[in-house]
Amino acid sequence: MVVGVIAWELHLAGCQSLKDKRRVIKSLKDRLHHRFNVSAAEVDHLDSWQRASLAASVVSNDHRHAESVLTSCDQLVQSEPLAHIITSETSFQ
Numbered sequence: 001m002v003v004g005v006i007a008w009e010l011h012l013a014g015c016q017s018l019k020d021k022r023r024v025i026k027s028l029k030d031r032l033h034h035r036f037n038v039s040a041a042e043v044d045h046l047d048s049w050q051r052a053s054l055a056a057s058v059v060s061n062d063h064r065h066a067e068s069v070l071t072s073c074d075q076l077v078q079s080e081p082l083a084h085i086i087t088s089e090t091s092f093q
Contacts, residue, residue: 001059001060001061002059002060002061002062002063002065002066002092002093003057003058003059003066003092003093004057004058004059004060004066004067004069004070004090004091004092005055005056005057005070005090005091005092006055006056006057006070006073006074006088006089006090007043007053007054007055007056007088007089007090008053008054008055008074008077008085008086008087008088009051009052009053009085009086009087009088010051010052010053010054010077010083010084010085010086011050011051011083011084011086012024012025012049012050012051012052012082012083012084013050013082013084014082015049015050015082016049017049018047018049020049021048021049021050021052024052024080024082024083025042025052025054028040028054028076028077028080028083029041029042029054031076032056032073032076032077035072035076036056036058036069036072036073036076037058037069038056038057038058038069038070038073039056039057039058040054040055040056040057041054041055042054043055052083054077056070056073058070063092066092067092070090074088074090
């Protein structure tokens with residue numbers, strides 16, 4: 001069994017309220033879950049308007065599959081025009 005986790009620190013420049021931020025983060029979480037069947041959650045900076053920490057995880061029986069899924073997730077987050085990645089970290093267990 002392989003558990004893969006990817007975490008992003010995001011800057012949300014266009015957000016002027018927590019409502020704006022939550023709209024962007026919810027959209028990202030929903031797309032990650034529906035397209036790649038991963039679990040996604042906002043894990044830090046819950047009360048900051050323009051900063052977010054988002055994480056996604058996948059469980060697989062193949063390391064290459066888990067890595068491929070997380071790479072696709074990273075590409076989706078990179079393509080979000082309202083969120084700019086500050087840092088990204090991937091780990092496997």
